[in-house]
Structure formats: C-alpha cells, structure tokens
Amino acid sequence: MSTPTNTDRFPAPSPAPFKLEARFASDLPEMSAAWQGEEQPAPELMLLNEDLAHLLGLDPDWLRTPAGVEFLLGLNPSPTTKMVAQGYAGHQFGQFVPSLGDGRALLLGEIQAPDGTLRDLHLKGSGRTQFSRGADGRAALGPILREYIISEAMHALGVPTTRSLAVLTTGRKIQRGQVVPGAVLVRVATSHIRVGSFQYANITGGIDLSRRLADHAISRHFPELDEPRTEGPDRYVGMFNRVMDAQNQTVAQWMRLGFIHGVMNTDNTLISGETIDYGPCAFMERYRDGAVFSSIDTHGRYRYSSQPAIIGWNLARLVETLLPLLGETPDDGMDTAQELMGTYADRYQKAFHREMAGSLGVSPDAPGAEELIGAYVSLLRAHSPDLTMLNRALSDWSEDSVAPEGFGEWITHWWSFTPDLEAMQRINPIYVPRNHLVEEALDDATEGDWEAFHTLLSLVTNPFEHRPGHERFEQPSPEGFEDDYMTYCGT
Template sequence: MTPTTPTTLTLDDRFARELPELALPWRADEVPDPRLLVLNDSLADDLGLDRDWLRGTEGVGLLTGTRLPEGTTSVAQAYAGHQFGGYSPRLGDGRALLLGELVDRSGRPRDLHLKGSGRTPFSRGGDGLAAVGPMLREYVVSEAMHALGIPTTRSLAVVATGRQVYREEVLPGAVLARVASSHLRVGSFQYARSTGDTDLLRRLADHAIARHHPAAAEADQPHLALFEAVVAAQASLVASWMLVGFVHGVMNTDNTTISGETIDYGPCAFMEAFDPATVYSSIDTGGRYAYGNQPLVAEWNLARFAEALLPLLAEEEDEAVALASESLGAFRTQYSAAWSRGMRAKLGLPDGLADDVAAGIVGDLVQLAQDNHVDHTTFFRHLGAAARGDAEPARGLVLDLAGFDAWAERWLAVDPAAEVMDRVNPVYVPRNHLVEESLAAATAGDLEPLERLLDVLSAPYDVRPGAERYAEPAPESFGAYTTFCGT
C-alpha cells in the first residue's frame, strides 16, 4: 500500500450518505497558529498516510480539519445519551467532527475524527475547544490501551492551535485527531429511536451490522443478532478493563460503542491500590462509575440499547421486550467467562485445573488484594517472580503475611506458568503521577517527558532496564488523585 499523498487522499462520507439525519455538515474553526505536538507514525503508516506530508502545512491542515481534500464534507454527529443516569435527548458532537472514512492496510474502514475543533450546533453553551493537557491525556492513555491489547479508539495526532482556552485557568488549546472503527454508540440508537422514525432506526442498525457485525446479517433475526453481538463485545471489553485496573470514569451510554472499542478518555485513570470503590473523576461524586461498578454499568447501558432497538425486534412490544431481556441475560455469563479466563491467565493457572479450584484461588486472591490495598499492577507482575520461586517481591506488598503465605502455598501447588503470566501482567501502565508530570511539562512546552512515557508504554509487558520509575506507584507526596473531563 503506497502512502497517500495530498493529491490521492479521499475521505469517504458513507455515514453521512446513509444516515443524513444523524450527520450535520459543519466545518472546523480556523486555527491561528497550528503546531504539531505529537504524531503517531505507526498509525499513520497503518492508515496509508504519508507521515512526512502529515508533518507539513497541508497535513496539519487535515489534522485540524481546516484543509480537507476536495469534495470532503466534515459532519457533527447527532446522538442522545444517559449521562450519570439522566437522559439527554440531544447531545451530539459538541466539540468534535467526523472528517470521513479511510481504509487501512488491512482493508478495514476507519473513521478520522477530530476533538476540540470548535463549536457546533450541539455545543450546548460550550466553547467547542480543548486544551493541550486533556488531548495529550487521550493520546497517552488510548495508545497505552492499544499496546495492552485492549480494543480502543486510537490517537493519530495532537496539534496545538495557538488559541487560548478558558477553564479554571487559561490554557493552551489543541485539537486531537483520533481514529476508530466507527463512532456509532448506544446514544446514536437512542437518538434515532427518539425521533419516532423506525426507518431511520432500521437504517442505522443495518449500517452497524454491515460495519461491525456482518455475521448478524445472516441470522434469522438480524437486529436481535446485532444486539447480541454488541452485548458480547461489551462484556469482553469491560472484562479487559477490569483485568488491568482501568477506570473509565464516564461510562455514559453515549460512550458505549457498538464496535466494542473504548472511547472518550476524559476523567480516566489506572487504579493503583486495589479497591473496587476507586473513583478518579471529579464529577462522579456518587461513585456511579467506580472501578467495581463498571460491569453493572455496562449491563445497564446495554439495557438502554435494547430499549432503543425494540421496534426492530418484534411487532408486539411485549415480545420484543422478552427477546431483548433473554439476550441481555447473557451479559453476566459472558463477562464472568471473559474475566475468569483473564484471571486464570494472570495467575498462570493450567488449562486442566478444575473450575472450582481455580475459582477458589482467584477469589481468595482478589479478597487478599482488596484487604491489603496492594498496588494492582505491581502485585500481579511480581506474582510472576513468585511462580519462578521468588515470592518476596509480591509478599512485600502485603500486610497479612500469613494470609499471603497460605494462599501462595495453594497457588504454587498447581504449578502456575510464569511465562503465561508475563504475557498478560504488564510492567508498565500510565501511572497517574507520570501522566500528570508529562502533561504539565508538555503544556509548558517541554515534550521530552511525554515522549519518554509513550516509548515505555508502547511495550508494556517488556522489562526495560533504566525505566524502573515508570513501574513504581505514585509517591505519597502525590496525594489523592482526581481527574477532570476537560470541558
């Protein structure tokens, strides 16, 4: 695949063509003094984009939405959503634009999408802008998630705009260019359902099937099969979050994707001390989206998806509700299976180990980790050393030594596979204090800490000599950590 040049680049507008009711043509704000802060060279290559061209004036124009290929129409997408449990019938891209679709090297269509590109008719009083720090946060965390093997939107670039953004303080502005399998979300279906236009709802569902779950088209009931495919995708996704200690922070229905990708890295963080009640978001005062609540919230969001799909599932509402309820009932089983498989791998448990024995080992460890508030990432990684005969690093993180020793004796008796554990227990995740350190430096004009952090996070399972500080939890002086949505 030859890298795209400015004369050959095209952005397909399939979403806008097929679903014009959900696509409002709109242009990005002009950027007074654009400066490329970071470019994802490997992702650019995957998309067939010439990285050198992207670094030039025209490429930066594409990355800010201000210089688009001829014939391109960028759009703000319409969607609704439940935000912290409260329904908003009209949300939409208030500071974002879909530029169009590219086809990557594997032949898959990918959305090219902007964040922080200015006000749209969906802005609801906001300025439509974004600051350097939050956009770089999304870049760091989304690329870390990708390296961890977790389905996610990707970050292609962050461009400083030269415009000031007014939040609690005056901050330098930026635009994030991100890539996704699509930006269809549960909120897209909620919006279509709210219009009362069943034809629109059906076209949206068929678009989602073709784009993400083509096997559903062959089912006896394609739209029910779509729902079941999304249930399975979300069960797998949220299990993968839980296994690495990721706290999303804003699991609204408009942030629940049909593809099963993680989207929207606003008030997100990785848990350090193991505690199901962990909350990092400044606006989640009730703990609705706490770490331990994420599976239940995902199930709740999928119930809202089912409600939106009801007119497509059966002519009689009672029958439609029964079908949706039965299919939604699979979520807990699928989530539990995905999480259990992941935990077996994290502990190196052999395939032939009886389920009840494995469940006892896993359950007792989770309780031990919770009671002792061990560092989630470090503890699991150190268990790999314990499987090789050196239990002291893991043991040293636990106050209840007798409890750990009793558990370790049972665990070691099943002969755990350390090499399996090393492949799934990362050494490095985006430690909150290091993320903040790198964002503060970048906001002040120093990109070196950010570049070093990104480099380490690109290979999270490989021990890197000299990178010890990237594996350490935050010092006590860092204090309690709070994240903000950036709007």
C-alpha cells in the same frame, strides 16, 4: 443553522494522496450535520503517530505538509467527501439528555486501511458545531495529551480502544479555570456509533431510523450477519449479542488491569466495544473497590467495582431502542429483550473469569480455577496491594520469591497449578500510565518541555519489557497521592 464553508479560504488545496469515504453521513443524513473545523491562528503538529499512520495507509510526510495540517484540523476539503458533526443522545450520570452530539468534534470521514478495515478519522477540540449548546468547542492541551498517552497505552495492553493519530496545538489560549493552550486531537476508531446513537435514532426517527442505523452498524462491525444476510428479528438479536460480548470483554480487561473509565455514560459506550473518551480516567494503584478518580462523579456511580453493572445498565438502554426490531410483535420484542438481558450477568462473569485466569497463568477450565480466582480477588480487597506490581511479581515468580503479606498460602496453592509464567509476562504489564507520572508529563508538556511525556509514552507503549534505568516508572505514586487525586473531563 448555516453550514460553514471553506471554499473561499482554501480555493485550491494541495491534492491529497488518498480520499476519505462518508458512509455514515450518506447512510444516515438525519444523524449528522455538514461541518468543518474552525480556523486556527497558529497551528502546529506536535505529535504524529507514524505507526498508526502507516497502518491506515497515510503518508506521514504528507500529513506534515501545510495541506496535511489543514486536513488534520478539518480545514482541507481535498481528501474528504463530507465532514460532519454526529448527533447522538445519552444518559449522563443516569440522566437522559436527548440531544448531545459532537459539540467539539468532527468526523472527517472513513478511510479504507490497507488491511481492509474501515476506520473513522475524528477530531476533538476542532471548534463549535450546531451541537455545542453554548460551549466554545475547543479543547485544552493537557486533556488532549492525556487521551493520546492513555489510549495508546491501552492499545499496547491489548484493550479495545480508540487510538490517537495526532495532536496539534492551535495557537489559541482558552479559559479552563485558568488560561491554557488549545489543542486538537485526531483519533481513530472502527466507528463512533454509540449506545447514545441508537437512543438518538429511536427518539428522532423511530423504527425506520433505528433499523437503518442498526443495518449500518452491522455492515461496519458484524458483516457476518450480511453474508448471507440474516433477516427479521434474528438479525438484530445477533447484533445485540455481539455488542454485549464486545462490551463484556472490554470491561473485564479494565477490571483485570485496574482501569477506571470515570464517565461511562451511554454516549461514551461504543457498540464496537472500543474504549472511548479518556477524560476523568485513571489506572488504580492501591486496590480499592470504591476507587473514584473523576471530579464529576460525586456519588461514585462509576467507581471501579460498579463498572460491570454500569455496562449492563448501558446495554439495557441499548436493547430498549431495539424493541420493535427484536420480535414480530411488541410483546415478542419485550420478551426477547428480557431474555437477552437475563444472560448478561453470567456472560460478564465468564469474560472476567477468562481474563483473570489468563492474568494468573492458569487455564480457565482447570479444576479449581474459579475458586483460585475468587480467593485472589478476596485477598486484593483485604490487603489493597499495588495491582500492577503484584500481577507482574507473580509473572516473574520463582521458588526464591517472597510472598507479599497475606498472600503466602494462596501463592502456594496457585503454584500447584503450574502457572504459565511466559504467558503471564505477555499480558501483565511492567509499565502503566501511573497517575503521578501522567500529571508530571502533562504539566511539563503544557509548559513546553516534552521530555517526560515522550519518555512515559515510550514505556507505556512497550509495557511488557523492562527498561533498565527507568525503575521509578515501575513504582507507585508517592504516599498519599491517590487519596485525593482527581481527574477532569477536559471540556
């Protein structure tokens, strides 16, 4: 397939005050295709995350110029070295698809931020690529805004996540059940290397490509394995251990906060541990192990309570791709993989225990902490409280507070631990992107009224500080709203 070029369209683009790198494209040319965004009829920059732009060393004023907007759409080659669509595979709801890739996305390149971190700049909704499989490669404004607001909320909550730099409307109307405005999201990650990337490398390039991808991933995420360089199987065992710990930490935070990802396919599992793809996702209000908010998860594979097991399953798919690298012989590699996966359940449980202990303001090593946490989870299951409100109520507890129904005896026991309320107030939010508020904000913005969106964004990106006059943003959704609430993948 021929590669589009923008030489004719933009013969002399405005010089950019920065230059992106193309390490992924250079190191792994077999895993990407040179590409660019499609021309848009009437693009407009609707949201720009200035704090994130400054963190990346980007000038917000330049990004607002015509050349900057072209760059954010993948049309201005001046700041880029090589824009590519990445190839990857994936298990989607348990079914393996050997060739997925960036069907509506584009890696602009990597930027060296002032703090020394290398980060990807990546587009979503930028048009067809060779991986589109017949789709139009575009995205609707509503789902793009969902990703912006929830990813930035997750960052404010301290959860590892991709972030959102900008939203641009394209001037197109696209068909998604109904005709809706088209949009492009510019998102940022420490990389977009997925479990599905390793699956793709394994089936297309075998051990050589798998090793090169692993070495690239180590240089991006685990440089301590390069300084001094760890050799042989220990190098790749070290990488996998770090990926496992990163994923366990992230999912444990999801569980503490009541976040349900909704589409935990292996192509949506980044080895960095950052949360990616905020399509059919939601924050659970009424605590339920079986909560599902994804319209496409008809069998509940990715329900709230299954998320720890699913991330273990995804990690098992990753370690399968590394077998030739984990031992001097195939049998050695298999034995090592089994040993690594045998540690998963205990390691996840320790991560979850640390998260919950922090949420309750107790030391994870305190005598009786494990029993205290276990009893708390049992009460959540029995009484289905609003999780955010309960955790925050405990954070603000005093001798005069009234215990929720069913929690009185447990609270007396918890209080005997002398919980650190100030520490709890720093991690138990007042504001999360509650589903009814998100839908209200997205509906209004799609119709051209951005007030609700900006109000909600300001609250969820400063989630631990009470804002007088915004009490309704602290309250659960209307009675019955969650019973049949569904979110959609946005494709």
